[in-house]
Amino acid sequence: MAHPLQPGRLALGTATASFQIEGSATADGRGPSIWDTFCEVPGAVRDGSDGTRACDSYLRWEEDVDLVAGLNVEWYRFSLAWPRLMPEGTGRLEPRGLAYYDRLVDTLLARGIRPTATLYHWDLPQPLEDAGGWPERATAEAFAAYGAAVHARLGDRVELWASHNEPWCAAYLGYAAGVHAPGRREGGAAHRAAHHLMLGHGLLRQAIGDVEGLGIVCNLAPVWPETPEAAPLADRLDAVRNRVWLDPLVDGAYDDVLLDVAPELADPTVVRDGDLALIHGSADWLGINYYTPIRPALGTGGSEHPEGAAYPGVGDLDLVVRDPRTDIGWEIAAEGLEELLVQVHRRTGLPLVVTENGAAMADRERDAAGVVDDQDRIAYLRDHLAATDAAIASGADVRGYFVWTLLDNFEWAEGYTKTFGLVHVDRDHDDLPRVPKASYHWVADEAVRRGSSFRGVAGADGA
Numbered sequence: 001m002a003h004p005l006q007p008g009r010l011a012l013g014t015a016t017a018s019f020q021i022e023g024s025a026t027a028d029g030r031g032p033s034i035w036d037t038f039c040e041v042p043g044a045v046r047d048g049s050d051g052t053r054a055c056d057s058y059l060r061w062e063e064d065v066d067l068v069a070g071l072n073v074e075w076y077r078f079s080l081a082w083p084r085l086m087p088e089g090t091g092r093l094e095p096r097g098l099a100y101y102d103r104l105v106d107t108l109l110a111r112g113i114r115p116t117a118t119l120y121h122w123d124l125p126q127p128l129e130d131a132g133g134w135p136e137r138a139t140a141e142a143f144a145a146y147g148a149a150v151h152a153r154l155g156d157r158v159e160l161w162a163s164h165n166e167p168w169c170a171a172y173l174g175y176a177a178g179v180h181a182p183g184r185r186e187g188g189a190a191h192r193a194a195h196h197l198m199l200g201h202g203l204l205r206q207a208i209g210d211v212e213g214l215g216i217v218c219n220l221a222p223v224w225p226e227t228p229e230a231a232p233l234a235d236r237l238d239a240v241r242n243r244v245w246l247d248p249l250v251d252g253a254y255d256d257v258l259l260d261v262a263p264e265l266a267d268p269t270v271v272r273d274g275d276l277a278l279i280h281g282s283a284d285w286l287g288i289n290y291y292t293p294i295r296p297a298l299g300t301g302g303s304e305h306p307e308g309a310a311y312p313g314v315g316d317l318d319l320v321v322r323d324p325r326t327d328i329g330w331e332i333a334a335e336g337l338e339e340l341l342v343q344v345h346r347r348t349g350l351p352l353v354v355t356e357n358g359a360a361m362a363d364r365e366r367d368a369a370g371v372v373d374d375q376d377r378i379a380y381l382r383d384h385l386a387a388t389d390a391a392i393a394s395g396a397d398v399r400g401y402f403v404w405t406l407l408d409n410f411e412w413a414e415g416y417t418k419t420f421g422l423v424h425v426d427r428d429h430d431d432l433p434r435v436p437k438a439s440y441h442w443v444a445d446e447a448v449r450r451g452s453s454f455r456g457v458a459g460a461d462g463a
């Protein structure tokens with residue numbers, strides 16, 4: 001079978017994630033996830049909000065498919081909610097959850113949009129966390145069983161699959177820094193979680209066999225030491241941010257620096273014989289989510305500076321953020337994307353997709369004409385698309401660029417306070433009206449300008 005991503009051309013798309021948009025948290029047999037639980041912890045989410053409604057996309061998915069179609073892009077990347085499909089985390093598939101994604105996939109295809117599904121975008125079924133979560137090997141085994149069962153039902157129509165989205169966040173923000181669900185602060189557990197996330201990917205590959213189209217999505221980042229003295233620290237940070245995912249895929253090994261940072265990965269009861277061989281070569285493509293570079297400096301805060309909590313074992317570090325920044329405080333540096341794509345291409349040789357790139361901007365207000373005129377987001381997207389083009393010109397095999405994100409949505413620990421969407425969701429009105437921003441129209445034009453193969457099949461209402 002041909003690779004679902006065509007070489008030699010950059011296909012555009014847009015991306016979302018289940019917990020961030022779906023809502024309907026208890027509908028049709030959906031079970032609780034770690035994010036439902038985490039949202040109930042006072043102070044865990046900035047505005048005290050949760051995903052109970054999110055964007056109501058579980059109910060309004062047809063309208064959202066219309067919005068994707070209006071973008072003229074070829075791909076829609078969404079994630080499958082494990083607690084909707086397998087409410088206990090293991091065992092039976094919930095037919096009503098499956099029916100939702102069946103309808104979504106069929107409708108996308110009927111509209112001429114190619115679906116790409118991510119199996120895990122952070123909504124772990126709560127029963128699996130109650131049994132220990134990702135630091136336990138059983139979670140990797142449960143993930144592979146869930147993934148294989150769902151792949152068997154949707155794999156005839158979804159050609160491009162990702163196992164995980166941003167395993168660094170799932171492991172290190174969730175189990176070390178504790179700022180994401182499940183909110184644990186245990187560095188060693190985070191390293192074990194990292195291995196089990198990769199093991200889950202490898203076991204999934206083993207379960208589904210050699211079908212083409214399975215990848216993994218990582219939020220890799222260029223690591224730029226602030227001073228020459230910070231270079232060894234930067235190397236340790238790079239190990240736990242980037243190499244922990246790439247090395248087992250490419251080499252079937254964890255390197256010595258990483259083993260020093262994360263001794264759990266040298267423990268044969270954690271990394272068992274055969275684990276790394278299973279992960280080695282198990283991806284057909286690699287998704288890269290890029291937002292910002294990381295600039296480590298020598299720490300001034302004692303042995304464990306708070307900013308280093310997400311990098312356990314790296315050492316005493318500060319993270320410097322330069323201007324300009326987006327509304328979420330992340331430095332804007334499009335050149336980081338070009339550098340990353342070229343380096344990861346050389347390192348992995350895999351077809352690459354920029355599976356997420358976008359910006360939170362302070363754009364909650366509409367002007368007198370009712371328009372959200374987000375020129376700052378347009379500039380961000382234009383510069384990062386140009387950086388992607390430059391990487392391709394330097395030889396990187398980049399086949400897709402997907403904008404994060406379609407809708408203003410539940411931005412995890414930031415609640416609804418940070419907006420990344422091409423479409424404004426008006427939370428002042430109970431029916432959550434969607435209002436495309438200027439950037440939405442810019443992307444729609446850019447897709448046409450770049451020769452999108454999307455042919456805009458009209459919906460039932462002619463939309």
Ligand code: IFM
Nearest residue numbers: 017166289356404411420
């Ligand atoms: O909203 C998230 C998404 O879920 C994962 N990548 C980063 C985005 C912005 O924070």
